[in-house]
Amino acid sequence: MEFFRIRRDIPFMRHALVFNIISALTFLAAVFFLVTRGLNFSIEFTGGTAVEATYAQSANLERLRGVVGGLGYGDVQVQNYGTSHDVIIRVPTKGGIDQKKVPDRVFGALCAAESGSISSADPTRPTCVNAAKTEPVVMKRSELVGPSVGDELMRNGAYAMISVVIGIMLYLAFRFEWKFSIAAIVANLHDVVIILGFFAFFQWEFSLSVLAGVLAVLGYSVNESVVIFDRIRETFRVLRKLSTMQVIDHAITSTISRTIITHFCTQMMVLSMLIFGGPTLHYFAMALTIGICFGIYSSVFVAAAIAMWLGVKREDLIRATKAEIDPNDPNAGAVV
C-alpha cells in the first residue's frame, strides 16, 4: 500500500497567504467565542459540589431539577452523564451553606423523591432503599472542591501553559533558529486557542484532564512542526539551488505522508478513547481530536508560512561549518 504518490512538490507556499487568512479568521472566531461565551469550567476550577447518581430507570431530568432546586442551593445544574440512567448534579459554592453536607443532602433528596429512605445497612456507603427493598438510585460519585483550590488550579494551569511555551521556544531557538521558534509557537498556540474556542462555543465542560490534553497536544503539534523544520534544514543543506519557497514546499511534500499517517494512528487511539472511554474521558478525547486535526493544518500550512514571512534563509540554518563545503564545487578542497 502506498497512499501518497506525489509526482512533484506541492506548491503549498504559493497559497500561504490564503491559508494564513483562513487561520486568522478561525483564530478570531475562537477568540470571539472565548470572550463572549467564556469557558464552562468544571467544579475543579470554580469550586462547588458535584453528585453523580445512577437510576434503575431512565432519569427524569425535569423532575430532578424541581427536587434539587427545592434544597435552596441556588443555580443547580442537572444533566445526563453518559447514559440516560446517569445524572450529574452540580451545585455552585454559595455563602452560608455547609458544603460538606451538600452531597448527602442532595442524595437524600433524590432518594426521598423516589420514595425511598437512606439506610446505613452497608457500613461503607449510604444506600437508598425503597419499600420493595430495591435501590431506585445509587450514588456513584460525589466531589467537593473549596473555592480556594480552584483559584490555585487556574493559576497553576496558566503557569504550566507559559512554561511549556517558553520551554519549547527556547529549545527551538537553540536547536534551529528564532524565526522557527516563533513560527512554531504561533502556529501551535493558534491550535490551542481554537481548541478552547470549540469548548467555549459548545460550552463543553473544561476540566483538569482537558487542560492536560490541551498541553499534551501542544507538545505534540510542535513536534509536528519540528519534523518539517528538520526537513527544511536538511533540504537547504542538500539541495542548494532551490529558493526558500521551493525548499519549504519540498520539505512539506516529502514529510506529508508521514504527517498524515502519524496523525491518523494517534487519532485512532484517541477515537478508541472517545468510543470506549466513557464520559470521564469524553472531553479529553474531544480536545485531542480537535488538536490533532488542527495540528496537521497548522504545522503544514501555518508554521512554515510564518517562518517564510519572517524571512528564513539558508544562512540562518547552516552555519559556516563543514556543511558549507559543496562537494560539487570544483574549487573546493585544498586551500592555501
Add this chain to the structure above:
Amino acid sequence: MNRYPVWKFVLMVLAVLIGALYTVPNLYGNAPAVQVSAAKLTTKVGPDTATQVQQLLAAASISADYVTFEGTSVHARFANPDVQIHARDVINAGLNAGADKDSPPYSVSLALVPRAPVWMGKWLHAKPMYLGLDLRGGVHFLLQVDLKAALDKKTEGLVTDTRTLLRQKQLRTVVARDGNAVTMTFHDAAIATQAFNVLTDAFPDVQWNQATEGTDVKVSGALKPAALVKAQEAAIKQNMTTLANRVAGLGTSEPVIQQQGPDRIVVELPGIQDTAKAQELLGRTATLEFHLVDETAQGNAAAEGTGPVPFGDDRYENSPDVGRRHGGFTVVKKDVIASGDDLTDAQANFDQQNQGSIVILNLNAKGALNMREVSGQNVGKLLAIVLFEKGKGQAISVATIQSELGDRFNITGMPTAEQANDLALLLRSGALAAPMEIIEQTAIGPSLGADNIAKGLHSVAWGFVAILVFMCAYYLLFGMFSTLSLGVNLLLLVAVLSWIQTTLTLPGIAAIALTLGMAIDANVLVNERIREELRGGSAPQTAIAVGYERAWATILDSNITTLIAGLSLLAFGSGPVRGFAIVHCLGILTSMFSAVFFSRGLVNLWYGRQKKLKSVLIGQVWKGGSKPGSTDADAAEPAKTPGAAR
C-alpha cells in the same frame, strides 16, 4: 552495516524479560485477605501481632499464604473468600477476646491484597501498581492545615515559658505578646541585658533583640526562620500522625495519608464511600483529662470492683502500660485539673540526673494555673491522665506528684524509652497541632471504579489493535516490527510504572493510550524514511541504515518538545494531572528506546545477515519519485535525493 553486536541483542532480551517480570504482578489481580489494625490509640500493632495471628490461625488449622506486618497493620492472605471469612472470625475472637464489644482494641477486617507471588514483591520489588481511587472506589479528602494557628499556639507557649523563666531568675517585668513576637520592657539597662542573656541561653531557637526606648530598654524575641519552618513541619507531621491514628480505627485497607505542598494533607480511604462517616472520623478528637486519683479506702475498693464507685468519682480501665494495679482500674475524682486543649506539647526525653526515661509536658497558662494550685495542695498524691476515645476513658498514666507542678513538668520513672515515646505520642494524639479544614472531597463508588478500569483498558486495547492492523497492512513486515516495538514500549512503560509504584488513575490510563498513539510516530518516521531512501534508489541495506540514522535526529527533536510539555505539567499539575504527566513523560522515554533501539534490533536480526539483500518488505514503494523543486519545465533534471549519493 545493519548488525548489532551480541551485547545489544542481550540488552534487548534483558529489557523484555525485566519488563515482563515487573509487568506480570499487575495481571494477577487480588486475593482475599484479613487485615488487623489498631482500633484504639493504646493498642499497638507490630511484628508480635503477626506472630499472634499466625498462632491463632495455626490453632484453628487455617493455612494462610502469608502473614506479614507492614506499616501499621498485619495482613494475612488466603486462598479463597470462605477461608478468609472463617479466618476473620477466628482472628477477631482470638485478639479481641474478653474485650468490650463496642470498643475492641483491634480492628479485624476483610481486605484485598495483590495475588502476585510473594517472592516477586520480596526479592524483586515487583509489585502491582497501586490503583487510584477513581479505579477502585473510596473517599479522598484534601485538608488545609491552618499553620498560622499552629504558630499562634507556639508563640503563646513561648510567652508562658519566658514569663516562668524570668520569674525564676527574679527579673521583674511584664511579658506581652506582640503578633508573633514576645516583648518585655525593663527600666534598668543592666537587668535588661541580664534578661537578654538568660533568654538567649534558654531559647536558642528564638532571635532576641534589645532596643532602647527613651529611658526604658525593650527586649523582644521571635522564632528564627529555621525554627519557624521546623515548627510548621512538626505541626503538619503531628496532624498526620493524629489522622493516621483516627483512620486506623476504621480498618480500611491501605489508607493513604500524605503531605501535599507545604500546608496540605491528602487522606484517601479506599473502599469507603460514606463521606459523612469519614468526616466524623477525621474530625474525631481524642480528649485528654488530668484527674486526681481517689486513694481513699472506698476509692480503692471501687477500683478493685469490690465496692460501689463513690459519689463524685469515675472509674476507668488502665492502659496496658499502667499495669494491673488495683485490678487494672483506676478511680479518679471527677474534677478536671486540665484537659487536652491545655496541653501544648508532650515529648519523650532522657533524664541525665536520674538515668531514666521521662515525658515532658507543657501546659498553657490556664492549665498551668489550675495545675499549680491543685498539685501544690496534693503533693505525694497520685495524678492520673485519662484518654477518651469514642466516649470511653482509659487511664494512660498514673504518677505520684512530687512537688508543685506548673506549666512544664515531667513524668519520670518510665520503665523504657519506648514506653516514654508511646505515652508522649498518646498525649500528643489527643489534639491536633493546628486546626484543619476539608477543601476537597471526592467519593467514588466501587462500581464506578470497576467501570473506569474496563473503560480505560478497552480504550488502550482497541486503539492498539487498530494501530497494529493499520501498520501491518501499510508497512507489512516493517509494520510488524513497529507494532512489536510498540508492544515492548507498553511493556516497559507498565514495568517502570509498577517499579516506581505510581498510583494508576483513569487519566493515567488515558496517558498510556495517548503515549502509545504518539510513540508510533517514531516508527512511522523511520519507515517513511526507509521508503524514501529506497525510492531514491538506495540499496535495501543502505536504505535501512540511512533511514534509521536520519530519522533519529528528528525523533529526538520531536520527543524533546513533547517532553517539555510533559515536564511542565508535572511541575505545575496536581492530582489527576500529575498522574497523567508522569505516565506521559516516562512513556516518551521508553518510546525512544523501543522505537529506535529495539525496532532496529528486530530489523537487524531479520535482514542484517543477508549480504545480497534484493528487497525489503516495507510495503509498496512507488518509484514515480518526488522531484525536488521540480516544476513541469525542469522535470527532466535527474533527481538528487538526499542520501542517494552514499
